[in-house]
Amino acid sequence: MAEKVVEVTTHMGSGWKVTAQVREHLLVIDQPSASNEGANPLETFLFSLGGCISAIAKMVARERNITIRQFDVHVRAVMNSAGLLGQPSDDPVGFxxxxINASIDADxxxxxxxxxxxxxxxxxxxxDNLLRPSLVTHQVQH
Structure with a gap:
């Protein structure tokens, strides 16, 4: 099977709001203390995890002919915010x-x-990316 490429370009102006046009959807990430027009990046990250698990659950259920009446995912993450605030810490900057706690209503x-x-x-x-991180590179676009 061919590799699939997924791309997103974000835009941030003078405030804290970050937007991305993804297909016909305008996605917004914001900070609660700012204009508060969207979830913050950490909440969005956890939503991506829960949303992906939910979508894969639908696929697996379809393959196995399982009727899922409801599938709820609660994602709870713990972090020390010192690193992201530029303070010294032995903890990772991330979570x-x-x-992950899934509630599955099925027989x-x-x-x-x-x-x-x-x-x-x-x-x-x-x-999978959380268990086996992908190589991430960064550079300034010229």
Missing amino acids: KEIA LTDAEKNEFLDTVCNRCPVH
Whole structure:
């Protein structure tokens, strides 16, 4: 199968709001203390994780002919904000831990729900990037 390329270009003006036009959707990231027009980057990151897990759950359920009446994902992350504020810290700048708790309304036993969630998380690209980070490069565009 050919590689798939996913691209997003963001724009930030004089305030804290960051926008991106993704297909026909205008996405907004903002800071609560600013104009508060969107979730902050950390909340958006966790939403991406929960959203990806949900989409993969729908795919796996379809493949296995499982009817999922409802699938809710609660993502909780803990971080020390010292690093992002430019203060010294032995902790990572990002999250120290992320916990995923899925509520699955389907005709499955608890063991089957656990196996289903394991399968889903193992197929989720966002989840995989957290376990096995991708090479990330950065440069100033000239």
